[in-house]
Amino acid sequence: MHEISFPDVPAGLGTVLAERGFTELTPIQTAVLNPDVAGRDLRISSQTGSGKTVALGLVVAEEVVEAVNLVNRGPVRARPSVVLIAPTRELAVQLTEELSWLFKPLGATVVSLTGGTSLGIDFRDLKRDPQVLVGTPGRVRDHLERGSLELDRVRVVALDEADEMLAMGFEEEVSAILDATPEDRRTHLVSATFPPRVRSVAARHQRDSLMIAGTTPGESNSDIDYRTMVVAANQRLSALVNVLLMEPDAKTLIFVRTRIDTTGLSDALADLGFAARPLSGDLNQRERTSTLNAFRRGQTPILVATDVAARGLDVQDIAQVIHVDLPENAEMLTHRSGRTGRAGRKGRSLIFVPPRAVRRVDFMLRDAGVNATRTDIPNRDDIFKSADRRLIERFAEVETTDRADAARLHKVAAELLEDRDPAAVVATLLAEADHGGPCVPRDIIPVPVQDSREFQPRSSRKQRRASCNWARFQVSWGSHHGAEPGRLLAIACRRGQITSKDIGAITIGSRSSMIEVNPKIARAFSRSAARPDPRDPRIKFREWQESKPQGHRR
Numbered sequence: 001m002h003e004i005s006f007p008d009v010p011a012g013l014g015t016v017l018a019e020r021g022f023t024e025l026t027p028i029q030t031a032v033l034n035p036d037v038a039g040r041d042l043r044i045s046s047q048t049g050s051g052k053t054v055a056l057g058l059v060v061a062e063e064v065v066e067a068v069n070l071v072n073r074g075p076v077r078a079r080p081s082v083v084l085i086a087p088t089r090e091l092a093v094q095l096t097e098e099l100s101w102l103f104k105p106l107g108a109t110v111v112s113l114t115g116g117t118s119l120g121i122d123f124r125d126l127k128r129d130p131q132v133l134v135g136t137p138g139r140v141r142d143h144l145e146r147g148s149l150e151l152d153r154v155r156v157v158a159l160d161e162a163d164e165m166l167a168m169g170f171e172e173e174v175s176a177i178l179d180a181t182p183e184d185r186r187t188h189l190v191s192a193t194f195p196p197r198v199r200s201v202a203a204r205h206q207r208d209s210l211m212i213a214g215t216t217p218g219e220s221n222s223d224i225d226y227r228t229m230v231v232a233a234n235q236r237l238s239a240l241v242n243v244l245l246m247e248p249d250a251k252t253l254i255f256v257r258t259r260i261d262t263t264g265l266s267d268a269l270a271d272l273g274f275a276a277r278p279l280s281g282d283l284n285q286r287e288r289t290s291t292l293n294a295f296r297r298g299q300t301p302i303l304v305a306t307d308v309a310a311r312g313l314d315v316q317d318i319a320q321v322i323h324v325d326l327p328e329n330a331e332m333l334t335h336r337s338g339r340t341g342r343a344g345r346k347g348r349s350l351i352f353v354p355p356r357a358v359r360r361v362d363f364m365l366r367d368a369g370v371n372a373t374r375t376d377i378p379n380r381d382d383i384f385k386s387a388d389r390r391l392i393e394r395f396a397e398v399e400t401t402d403r404a405d406a407a408r409l410h411k412v413a414a415e416l417l418e419d420r421d422p423a424a425v426v427a428t429l430l431a432e433a434d435h436g437g438p439c440v441p442r443d444i445i446p447v448p449v450q451d452s453r454e455f456q457p458r459s460s461r462k463q464r465r466a467s468c469n470w471a472r473f474q475v476s477w478g479s480h481h482g483a484e485p486g487r488l489l490a491i492a493c494r495r496g497q498i499t500s501k502d503i504g505a506i507t508i509g510s511r512s513s514m515i516e517v518n519p520k521i522a523r524a525f526s527r528s529a530a531r532p533d534p535r536d537p538r539i540k541f542r543e544w545q546e547s548k549p550q551g552h553r554r
Helices: 014-019 027-032 052-068 089-106 119-126 137-146 162-167 171-179 196-205 233-246 259-271 285-297 330-337 355-368 380-396 406-417 422-433 461-466 485-496 519-529
Strands: 041-045 082-085 110-113 132-135 156-160 186-190 209-213 224-230 252-255 276-279 302-305 320-323 347-353 471-475 503-508 513-517 541-543
Touching: 014 089, 027 041, 027 052, 027 209, 041 052, 052 082, 052 089, 052 132, 052 156, 052 186, 082 089, 082 137, 082 171, 089 110, 089 132, 089 285, 110 119, 110 137, 119 137, 132 137, 137 171, 156 162, 156 171, 162 171, 162 196, 171 196, 186 196, 224 355, 233 259, 233 347, 233 380, 233 519, 259 276, 259 302, 259 485, 276 285, 320 330, 330 347, 330 355, 347 355, 406 422, 471 519, 485 503, 485 513, 485 519, 485 541, 513 519, 519 541
Parallel strands: 041 186, 041 209, 082 132, 082 156, 110 132, 156 186, 224 347, 252 302, 252 320, 276 302, 320 347
Antiparallel strands: 471 513, 471 541, 503 513
């Protein structure tokens, strides 16, 4: 492949890349600068964290230079030359931030138009007549229909995360935007995969297209250490607690299946002293922004997310990804795991494997081209050794303190050690400091690995209900006190330390309710749910002894 050095980067952007800390271009960035690519419509495919945004910026750099020198004499103030469409607000904002520093030496203006923000802010930004516009499909189309945006001089359109955009139902909006641009524009698609639907859109809107691949989709990142742990359903929270206690301050992204699971699991972790927050579609834009900023800054080092909510999440220093709920397939596994091991850092991807899903996970790992190490759930000894090692390493780096009160502290230390065993004094102080983490480790019961019969199509909810003699529990919370199926489901999952897939029917009565639980974990659920809960002291669970309350079912 043609070798690219920074002086060869278009529009003189090599200087800003060097100032930004780049020492070399990534494979996808190098690939888009190959002379054979010039003038072609591109289908760009590469793994998360491979530098696709900067690659896209390098592709459109020459058009941006030309746009800066154009004078807008049209009736509409905003007439961009480069338009990038993204499926989510978060991804659009991240694209805007990335391209803003890249194009700053060119004097270019980059703005974003996303749903969930004030139209007044949009109008103010559009008055700046941006050369580069980044937006979500619905909001860009809205401004087209309002007449506040004109795409008559667009030279390049790029669709980022094209597969996700179509999966979210934006094909009509995307087509409307493309139809509003000149026919001789260039059209680029950036997508993790190119399924038939994406290829169909590409065929309609691209000419002389060329596939460009950096890291092959599905190819695992060599900087990621994959591990699996066999975890029983009733021990998932305990296993997660012990894993987190091994490195309490590590920035961790946890994947679960549903929005309700994000809230239930993050609440359970918060109750145990971990700084954790949920990330799901239930959050409004202000809440999402606050959550992501706290995660980036490390104020909230643990994020519990769904796959959709984590789309476009661009945080460089995530230490580990934990799959509490299994990904659906190999592609999702590598996409989730790609959130760690970025920018030259090492990362870890830990997969919780149900005992009967071992074979299915083995197939998934094989399809992903991943070699994973099967490890045991950390026990008390493992966690205490890890905590002690961190403490010793921390003090190994301590030098003479330059604190203003150093003299006072040395005096107190001398008095403490006078006529006392130094080891006993230090041990007492360590016990007071409680350096092991926010909570005590959990006791884990080893689970035998069963011969998997789960490697087959997942049964429907009706089939599972028909084949399962559900255990029933009465809950002292009914519609009279504000009980709703969704809220009751979240509380049951948190209190019982289970997930939504282990919950059957929920019947809401006026004064009490009934909830069905998978009988295999009913005894463990009963013990966990019976513990006092300061957050919901009035809500109590007990085994069902009476007839069902009259009410509506979920």
